[in-house]
Amino acid sequence: MNKQQEIDILSHLISIKSVNDHEAAVADYIESLFKPYEDQGVKIERVSYAPDRDNLIVTIGEGERMLGFSGHEDVVAPGDLSQWNSDPFKATIKDNMLYGRGASDMKSGLAALIAAMLDMLENHHVPGKIRLLCTVGEETGEYGxxxxxxxxxxxxxxxxxxxxxxxxxxxxxxxxxxxxxxxxTSKGKGAHSSQPQKGINAIDHLIDFAVQVKPLMAKFDKVNPVLGPLTHVQSVFNGGEQINSVPAKAVMKGNIRTIPEYPNQVVFDTLNGLVDQLNQKPGYDLTIEYSFPEDAMPGDKDAPLIKLIEHVHDELFDGPIEPKGQAGASDGSEFLHAKGDFAIALIGPGNNTQHQSNECVDLDVYHQSIKFYQQLAEEFFAQP
Structure with a gap:
């Protein structure tokens, strides 16, 4: 595969408007690339999450050990189009940078994995069993x-x-x-503000939760040496209908970033316990729900896979590579629940322009990442 073909794959992926939806079109395109190689034993599977939202699984090669590659098919919205210098859904190249929504996060990474695997098939040299997991909904909850x-x-x-x-x-x-x-969510009872004794103020009860939850979260005071502390932010607060009415309903939302020292269930138990405690008071009616929670992903920077990545990187790239902790979650937070004990590593050609206007990827890095994934697979299966 030449460099223009590699660019064409990435450009086509960017042209698909898979903004938190429509991943089936991405799956269609990727499937079309691997279809010609089915006579080499390529296995293509689709798993639908919802209408127009398909995960895609492509397995190539043979052997007892299997190396997983993964990338998500969705992207975030482009935001204010006036802040873009080009159409976010039309790959644009300038000064060796390719611009477009998903150029960094993470259609360049997905395209590089695809190109690497296609090269192996084209050259009739697949060093072992490799499975590509293309997922939906990573940007909104890792549900694929x-x-x-x-x-x-x-x-x-x-x-x-x-x-x-x-x-x-x-x-x-x-x-x-x-x-x-x-x-x-706090439910109360509406009444005229001139007769508040006839109502139940949902905001007052919600404020009780908001005040009391802070010291409870502060008790999770261990600090992970790589990821830092658990953090808690009360980010949304809504309630009431109009100024002269006792509010019958109020809602607040919060975001917690957990660390391996405090599994999510420990935090759930604390939050649920506070809600139960407040609901023992007369008139209180609080409920709590969770939106796509993700467990912290523990890891070992000395794991053989991480060391192998460092080795292959040193062979192909100038400059050092650094194992790091990630503040945000990824599909790894879900895949860690799979059976078996295996290391998970996140590495791709993107940069810090993800989720921004004029998102881009360096084409030299993109092309070299394709070679990196190929060599990583080669050396992975050469290990005992």
Whole structure:
């Protein structure tokens, strides 16, 4: 595969408007690239999450050990189009940078994995069994990865590489914080504000929760040496209908970033316990729900997969590579629940322009990342 063909794959992926939806079109395109190689034993599977939202699984090669590659098919919205210098859904090249929504996060990484695997098939040299997991909904909750994990597609991998942006291939993410988004709803009873005794103020009760939850979260005071502390932010607060009425309903939302020292269930138990405690008071009616929580992803920077990535990187790239912790979650937070004990590494050709206007990727890094994934697979299966 020549460099123009590699660019064409990335450009086509960017042209598909898979903004938090429509991943089936991405799956269609990727499937079309691998279809010609089915006579080489390529196995293509689709798993639908919802209408027009398909995960895609492509397995090539043979052997007892299986290396996992993964990338997500969705992107975030482009935002204010006036802040873009080009159409976000038309790949534009300027000064060796390719611009477009997903150029960094993470259609360049996905395209590089695809190109690497296609090169192996084209050259009739697949060093071992490799499975590509293309997921839906990573940007809004990793639910494609959760679905594939529950169905067993990541079970008993020998290692998993997720092509998330890694500072132009100079960082390996090997551990990450978890996420808990919670929504607390307080129900009261409406009344005229001139007769508040006839109502139940939902805001007052919600404020009680908001005040009391802070010291409870502060008790989670251990600090992970790589990821730092657990963090808690009360980010949304809504309530009431109009100024002369006792509010009958109020809602607050909070975001917690967890660390391996405090599994999500420990935090759930604390939040649920506070809600139960407040509901013992007369008139209180609080409920709590969680939106796509993700566990923290523990990791070992000395794991054989991480060391192998460092070695291959040194052979192909100038400058050092650094194992790092990630503040945000990824599909790795779901794949870690698969059966088996395997390391997960996040490394891809993207950079820190993800989710921004004029998102871009360095084409030299992109082309070199394709060689990196090929050589990584070669040396991975050469190991005993």
């Amino acid at each position: 990865a959760a679905q594939l994990t529950k169905l067993g597609y990541a079970d008993n991998l020998a290692g998993l590489v997720i092509a998330e942006p890694g500072n132009d291939m100079h960082e390996i993410g090997y551990t990450s914080k978890g996420i808990i988004d919670y929504i607390v």
